[in-house]
Amino acid sequence: xxxxxxxKMNPEDIQFSSKNEVAGDMLVGKWVKCDACKEILYKxxxxxxxxxxxxxxxxxxxxxxxxxxxxxxxxxxxxxxKGLKTTNPLNFExxxxxxxxxxxxxxxxxxxxxGIGEIEGEKVVLAVMDGNFMMGSMGSVVGEKxxxxxxxxxxxxxxxxxxxxxxxxxxxxGIISLMQMAKTSAALAKHNKEGLLYISVLxxxxxxxxxxxxxxxxxxxxxxPNALIGFAGPRVIEQTIKQQLPDGFQRSEFxxxxxxxxxxxxxxxxxxxxxxxxxxxRRCD
Amino acid sequence: xxxxxxxxLLARDSKxxxxxxxxxxxxxxxxxxxxDRLFGDDKSIVGGIARIENYVVTVIGQQKGKTTKxxxxxxxxxxxxxGYRKALRLMKQAEKFGRPIITFIDTPxxxxxxxxxxxxxxxxxxxxxxxxxxLKVPIICIVIGEGSSGGxxxxxxxxxIIMLENSVYSILSPEGFASILYKDATxxxxxxxxxxxxxxxxxxxxxxxxxxxxxxxxxxxxxAGITSNVKKSIIKNLNKLTKxxxxxxxxxxxxxxxxxxxxxx
Numbered sequence: 001x002x003x004x005x006x007x008k009m010n011p012e013d014i015q016f017s018s019k020n021e022v023a024g025d026m027l028v029g030k031w032v033k034c035d036a037c038k039e040i041l042y043k044x045x046x047x048x049x050x051x052x053x054x055x056x057x058x059x060x061x062x063x064x065x066x067x068x069x070x071x072x073x074x075x076x077x078x079x080x081x082k083g084l085k086t087t088n089p090l091n092f093e094x095x096x097x098x099x100x101x102x103x104x105x106x107x108x109x110x111x112x113x114x115g116i117g118e119i120e121g122e123k124v125v126l127a128v129m130d131g132n133f134m135m136g137s138m139g140s141v142v143g144e145k146x147x148x149x150x151x152x153x154x155x156x157x158x159x160x161x162x163x164x165x166x167x168x169x170x171x172x173x174g175i176i177s178l179m180q181m182a183k184t185s186a187a188l189a190k191h192n193k194e195g196l197l198y199i200s201v202l203x204x205x206x207x208x209x210x211x212x213x214x215x216x217x218x219x220x221x222x223x224x225p226n227a228l229i230g231f232a233g234p235r236v237i238e239q240t241i242k243q244q245l246p247d248g249f250q251r252s253e254f255x256x257x258x259x260x261x262x263x264x265x266x267x268x269x270x271x272x273x274x275x276x277x278x279x280x281x282r283r284c285d
Numbered sequence: 286x287x288x289x290x291x292x293x294l295l296a297r298d299s300k301x302x303x304x305x306x307x308x309x310x311x312x313x314x315x316x317x318x319x320x321d322r323l324f325g326d327d328k329s330i331v332g333g334i335a336r337i338e339n340y341v342v343t344v345i346g347q348q349k350g351k352t353t354k355x356x357x358x359x360x361x362x363x364x365x366x367x368g369y370r371k372a373l374r375l376m377k378q379a380e381k382f383g384r385p386i387i388t389f390i391d392t393p394x395x396x397x398x399x400x401x402x403x404x405x406x407x408x409x410x411x412x413x414x415x416x417x418x419x420l421k422v423p424i425i426c427i428v429i430g431e432g433s434s435g436g437x438x439x440x441x442x443x444x445x446i447i448m449l450e451n452s453v454y455s456i457l458s459p460e461g462f463a464s465i466l467y468k469d470a471t472x473x474x475x476x477x478x479x480x481x482x483x484x485x486x487x488x489x490x491x492x493x494x495x496x497x498x499x500x501x502x503x504x505x506x507x508x509a510g511i512t513s514n515v516k517k518s519i520i521k522n523l524n525k526l527t528k529x530x531x532x533x534x535x536x537x538x539x540x541x542x543x544x545x546x547x548x549x550x
Contacts, residue, residue, distance in 0.1 A: 085549035140546035178456040179545040186418035211407030212435040231407035232397030260405045
């Protein structure tokens with residue numbers, strides 16, 4: 001029985017499959033196998049440990065709901081940007097159905113949840129992406145919600161934090177998804193001019209058009225340990241250069257080494273670290 | 286009538302005029318400038334200062350080769366981070382000296398390589414998108430061939446977005462779209478039709494502002510003809526854009542991208 005469940009938890013599926021919508025549900029049943037250290041773990045224990053492997057420290061992917069719970073002071077989160085509905089601009093077959101079934105399964109409207117809340121009493125505008133919803137890909141609604149969050153942060157003169165997890169721009173909406181990169185980046189240019197703080201937090205995986213727009217534009221960029229972060233996906237690079245990629249390529253530690261992120265922060269320290277940065281940026285005016 | 290896939294092939298045709306053909310035929314003077322001052326000089330992007338009628342402008346474009354040797358040199362028009370950073374350096378320079386900017390877009394995409402990732406391909410593209418949205422000079426972007434993915438958009442934020450009649454502009458190649466979404470790379474024709482990548486489609490979607498007509502059969506048949514059409518469009522748009530107050534220009538540029546999205550509220 002246990003073995004059957006473990007078999008179902010093929011680490012390949014959890015890590016790289018495009019059918020990764022199950023990533024957040026990987027802790028189904030009583031036991032799970034860590035795809036990094038292969039240790040068999042008791043689900044409760046992993047859950048209590050913020051979905052980090054107690055044995056090797058592997059940070060498993062988590063839903064936006066859990067992320068918000070881990071970061072935001074209890075009872076302070078007020079969601080904004082609700083009720084926006086994705087359309088099907090390319091008339092891509094099955095797209096609406098796919099969205100509907102995901103909404104039902106994940107209980108969220110789209111691949112990002114936005115709102116206002118407090119972190120150790122510091123008020124912020126927060127956007128949290130969710131890899132369980134079409135790999136956190138950015139289409140019209142994700143682009144719009146991120147932009148609205150940025151604009152709200154400008155209007156209320158509050159710091160902005162975005163937790164990124166994304167496979168990139170959403171292909172099902174074609175060029176309109178691509179243009180969300182320009183839209184969100186232009187909004188951040190305004191935010192920047194207002195002298196407001198933007199902290200970008202990169203989690204596993206952050207790739208493609210999200211990396212090439214708001215993910216990389218933080219005043220301060222944090223990342224969880226060993227997150228895959230890059231523009232091109234590893235398989236595309238391998239196919240292009242016809243070489244195997246070096247160990248640790250495009251992982252958080254690699255980006256830190258090359259100067260593209262500020263700090264690697266473990267999940268258990270994330271809230272405190274964010275609170276500290278926010279306090280250092282508290283405005284005197 | 287060309288199908289969307291025919292246009293993909295035309296856009297990639299090795300005989301199709303490239304950035305340097307446009308530069309040579311449109312501008313009276315051109316001084317090429319090199320390097321990003323950080324790492325190197327990416328030959329997939331050509332940039333410099335040029336004169337067109339009474340205007341001095343900064344021109345930046347992606348350059349594909351016409352032969353294999355040239356393509357090796359130009360990396361098939363696939364830009365590395367240093368290319369985007371060279372482009373940004375030249376655009377900032379244009380802003381300093383009050384020169385309008387003209388970009389020519391022609392790329393299969395940003396280069397997916399180890400070095401490109403080490404040097405921050407994502408950051409380089411993101412920075413261009415952010416900076417181009419606030420540069421205080423008019424920006425005219427022209428897709429002359431293949432405009433693919435973030436690698437094209439990184440030169441594509443401006444006041445007028447223009448496409449040549451047979452050029453294509455897309456989130457990724459039709460082959461890529463077919464292999465990922467249809468799980469069948471041979472469905473490239475179907476993908477090209479469905480993705481809305483032609484100038485006509487993108488004008489209807491209000492992603493672009495203008496289509497420049499190509500000579501019968503495509504630009505490769507009449508380089509003098511197409512470069513003359515492009516020149517006329519550039520002058521017409523410069524005449525308009527240089528008369529607009531800078532604050533209004535920037536506000537309109539912001540709104541142009543701000544409103545893109547198909548959403549039901």
